[in-house]
Amino acid sequence: MNKRLLRRTDFTLIFAVGAIIILSLVIIGSATHINEAASGQRFAFVERQGFFAVLNIALAAFFMNFDYKMLQRYGNRLYIFNLILLIAVMLIGHSALGAQRWIQIGPVTLQPSEFAKLIMIVSLASMLEDKVGKLNTLHDLLPIALYVGIPFILVLKQPDLGTSLVFIAIFIGMIFACGVNLKLLGGLFAAGVACAPILWHFLKDYQKMRIMVFLDPNVDPLGSGYHIIQSKIAIGSGMLFGKGLFGGTQSQLNFLPENHTDFIFAVVGEELGFLGAAVLLLLYLVVLWRGIMIARDASDTFGMLLAVGITSMLAFHVLVNIGMTTGIMPVTGIPLPLMSYGVSSLTTNIMSIAILLNIHMKKQKLLF
Numbered sequence: 001m002n003k004r005l006l007r008r009t010d011f012t013l014i015f016a017v018g019a020i021i022i023l024s025l026v027i028i029g030s031a032t033h034i035n036e037a038a039s040g041q042r043f044a045f046v047e048r049q050g051f052f053a054v055l056n057i058a059l060a061a062f063f064m065n066f067d068y069k070m071l072q073r074y075g076n077r078l079y080i081f082n083l084i085l086l087i088a089v090m091l092i093g094h095s096a097l098g099a100q101r102w103i104q105i106g107p108v109t110l111q112p113s114e115f116a117k118l119i120m121i122v123s124l125a126s127m128l129e130d131k132v133g134k135l136n137t138l139h140d141l142l143p144i145a146l147y148v149g150i151p152f153i154l155v156l157k158q159p160d161l162g163t164s165l166v167f168i169a170i171f172i173g174m175i176f177a178c179g180v181n182l183k184l185l186g187g188l189f190a191a192g193v194a195c196a197p198i199l200w201h202f203l204k205d206y207q208k209m210r211i212m213v214f215l216d217p218n219v220d221p222l223g224s225g226y227h228i229i230q231s232k233i234a235i236g237s238g239m240l241f242g243k244g245l246f247g248g249t250q251s252q253l254n255f256l257p258e259n260h261t262d263f264i265f266a267v268v269g270e271e272l273g274f275l276g277a278a279v280l281l282l283l284y285l286v287v288l289w290r291g292i293m294i295a296r297d298a299s300d301t302f303g304m305l306l307a308v309g310i311t312s313m314l315a316f317h318v319l320v321n322i323g324m325t326t327g328i329m330p331v332t333g334i335p336l337p338l339m340s341y342g343v344s345s346l347t348t349n350i351m352s353i354a355i356l357l358n359i360h361m362k363k364q365k366l367l368f
Helices: 003-007 011-037 044-065 075-092 112-131 138-156 161-177 182-200 205-215 226-238 264-297 301-325 343-367
Strands: 094-096 099-105 108-110
Touching: 011 044, 011 264, 011 343, 044 343, 075 099, 075 112, 075 138, 099 112, 108 112, 108 343, 112 138, 112 161, 112 301, 112 343, 138 161, 138 182, 161 182, 161 301, 226 264, 226 301, 264 301, 264 343, 301 343
Parallel strands: none
Antiparallel strands: 094 099, 099 108
16 A cells, blocks of 8 residues: 555544444454353354454455445436345345344345445435535425335335434435525424324334333333343443453343344443443544544535435434433334444445545545
């Protein structure tokens, strides 16, 4: 790597992402080693996540060096491919935990809705590039809302309310960057709040229960409320310094469900304490700050919109996941970026970071 390329690389972002991935592997190992010990593969989850992390980082190196503007040409094709992929899940996908979200390809289980988020960002950025400063009326906004609404509904029917809400976060972040009329945006938000009581009747029973449990976990302490009660106990028991790696009772004794996926932050809080959780939050803050700075300094509108969409997606994931593990948001099943176990989520997030780095390098190339 020559000196000019080194000057164009955002090492602050790379360091923060690398630190999160390393911490992820340590925590996944701590959360799963007991359950895997009986099979003789004590750290099978760590090995698998580590393998795909290395593979994805190698792919990210490619994404860092190609011209991201090429993605703009394929916006509509990617959008159609996205719809086909989501429809395929409905037709041939397999179910788990009451939802049909996955496609099995040999030994690898993929969740297309994870990839759909990044594809949506690319497609929407391509669509919005020439609409900056032109989103002043409801008529201007409706085609864009419909564009996002179709994949939103397909994901919602899986059902996957958490991931479908990510589409809304991406949509709001990107139209805000386009200079949407704030009075119009505020009116739509008010209309959404007003329609909330009506939407309640369209929710499934388990979704209604999650909202009720969010308001009072003791409504169903051994059922829907169990996850959040155990998560809060785990985080609270970690206190300032934590119980130490492999020392968290809630996690090690399997009181904490989904401790290597959706509720991995609770393991961090229990075993590394407030200080460990604060360090993780600081790393996420660095990632989001760099995303905002890259969007601000992008050399073109398409790159700016890509960076805004990616940052909006990551921010929403962090906010909702940590919010649900601490009991200040309903449980939605959204993974913690770069931390939660899962090939699809890890791949999507690393590719997103690679695109951010690419946008940054393009700007720096112009400067040098």
